[in-house]
Structures are given as C-alpha cells and as structure tokens.
Amino acid sequence: MVEKQTAGRDHLGKLAPKFAELNDDVLFGQVWSREDKLSARDRSMITIAALFSAGLYPQLKAHLEIGKRHGISKEEAVELVTQLAFYCGWPKAWSTFPMIEEVWGSEEA
Incomplete structure (x- = not known):
C-alpha cells in the first residue's frame, strides 16, 4: 500500500500550494494508489x-x-x-x- 505523501505540502505548501496539493493528492494519492492497474x-x-x-x-x-x-x-x-x-x-x-x-x-x- 502506498503511504500518504506530504512532501509537496512540506516543501512547497506556502510557495505553491496548488502544486503541492496536486503532488500529494493527485500524483501520489490518486495515481500511485491505482495498485490494481x-x-x-x-x-x-x-x-x-x-x-x-x-x-x-x-x-x-x-x-x-x-x-x-x-x-x-x-x-x-x-x-x-x-x-x-x-x-x-x-x-x-x-x-x-x-x-x-x-x-x-x-x-x-
């Protein structure tokens, strides 16, 4: 199971909050979690x-x-x-x- 990613928010949350959200929630959340694929x-x-x-x-x-x-x-x-x-x-x-x-x-x- 893929662990919850927070690197985007940890490193870029203040500078680029939308990018951080996409990194953590979409890339590492939605994409990486598709382990059935x-x-x-x-x-x-x-x-x-x-x-x-x-x-x-x-x-x-x-x-x-x-x-x-x-x-x-x-x-x-x-x-x-x-x-x-x-x-x-x-x-x-x-x-x-x-x-x-x-x-x-x-x-x-």
Missing part, C-alpha cells in the same frame, strides 16, 4: 528509470528510497541502473551508484 513496486521502477534518464538526481534519490520501501532490492536497483546506463548515459550510472549505496547501505547486491 500497476503495483507500487512497478511504479517505482518506472519512476526511477524516468528520473535517471532525465538526470534529476535529488528526486531520483528520493524515489530510490521509496522504491526500497516498495520492495526493490539493492541487486535490482544495481541491475536497473546497469541496464539504463547503455540507453541513458554512462556518467548517469556513475552518479547513481553512490545513491544506491547510501539508500541500501551494506545490504548484499
């Missing part, structure tokens, strides 16, 4: 791939953490980044592997 784990894999390809590292790290909570293993994260390196860029992989190490720590890959 696509699991939260699969949504995390897709989101990680999209953020990796765009080089959006602050959001990527956050979604690696979310992906871990949704059941993505360290080994799967490493394999995902290795696959994406060939399609999206080798330097992006070099930038992402340290994030995987931070998120999963010393867990076996």
